[in-house]
Amino acid sequence: GQQVKQSSPSLTVQEGGISILNCDYENDMFDYFAWYKKYPDNSPTLLISVRSNVDKREDGRLTVFLNKSGKHFSLHITASQPEDTAVYLCAAAASSGSWQLIFGSGTQLTVMP
Amino acid sequence: AQTIHQWPVAEIKAVGSPLSLGCTIKGKSSPNLYWYWQATGGTLQQLFYSITVGQVESVVQLNLSASRPKDDQFILSTEKLLLSHSGFYLCAWRDRANSDYTFGSGTRLLVI
Numbered sequence: 368g369q370q371v372k373q374s375s376p377s378l379t380v381q382e383g384g385i386s387i388l389n390c391d392y393e394n395d396m397f398d399y400f401a402w403y404k405k406y407p408d409n410s411p412t413l414l415i416s417v418r419s420n421v422d423k424r425e426d427g428r429l430t431v432f433l434n435k436s437g438k439h440f441s442l443h444i445t446a447s448q449p450e451d452t453a454v455y456l457c458a459a460a461a462s463s464g465s466w467q468l469i470f471g472s473g474t475q476l477t478v479m480p
Numbered sequence: 481a482q483t484i485h486q487w488p489v490a491e492i493k494a495v496g497s498p499l500s501l502g503c504t505i506k507g508k509s510s511p512n513l514y515w516y517w518q519a520t521g522g523t524l525q526q527l528f529y530s531i532t533v534g535q536v537e538s539v540v541q542l543n544l545s546a547s548r549p550k551d552d553q554f555i556l557s558t559e560k561l562l563l564s565h566s567g568f569y570l571c572a573w574r575d576r577a578n579s580d581y582t583f584g585s586g587t588r589l590l591v592i
Binding site: 399456 | 500512514523526529533537539568570578579580581582585586588
């Protein structure tokens with residue numbers, strides 16, 4: 368089964384609004400969580416990452432929220448802009464073992480002007 | 481600053497032909513290196529990882545092989561391509577200080 372799951376294949380938000388992207392995971396051993404941005408035919412670019420010893424991390428317009436008991440993490444993008452339109456991939460890894468970074472299937476975010 | 485370079489950018493190959501994809505990382509000593517693959521419409525999957533020269537671990541069996549002949553080089557290859565090998569191949573390295581992965585620009589492969 369999918370160890371990292373993005374249930375929403377797409378999300379549309381108005382410019383200036385908050386985009387909320389969600390990710391669920393299965394493996395209790397995951398202790399590293401990340402969000403990547405990907406354009407078509409391009410490689411993913413790391414946006415923000417967080418370790419399991421914190422439940423929130425902010426970087427500019429981006430905030431990651433981690434809910435370990437719910438096995439869920441999310442990315443909030445405030446003041447969304449048309450340039451934020453892209454596929455967003457969540458990923459998780461366990462520091463015990465090979466550090467295999469496992470990706471979700473992605474959510475297409477569209478920010479409407 | 482570290483740079484990661486993949487080659488070629490794109491390939492169109494015939495079924496049954498050999499393949500070699502390369503990845504080089506500069507500015508980092510003894511990096512952890514990874515090969516990922518994404519089929520069209522699919523999810524990124526890790527194929528191989530390497531912690532040191534000469535050592536490669538397979539994560540997913542896809543009739544591909546990988547080698548690490550030098551500290552800064554990671555090669556993905558097969559002697560006989562299948563149609564199912566088409567997709568986007570990405571090389572990545574992991575920064576041990578913060579655990580972040582950085583990806584190369586990728587190689588797009590079409591097998592016909």
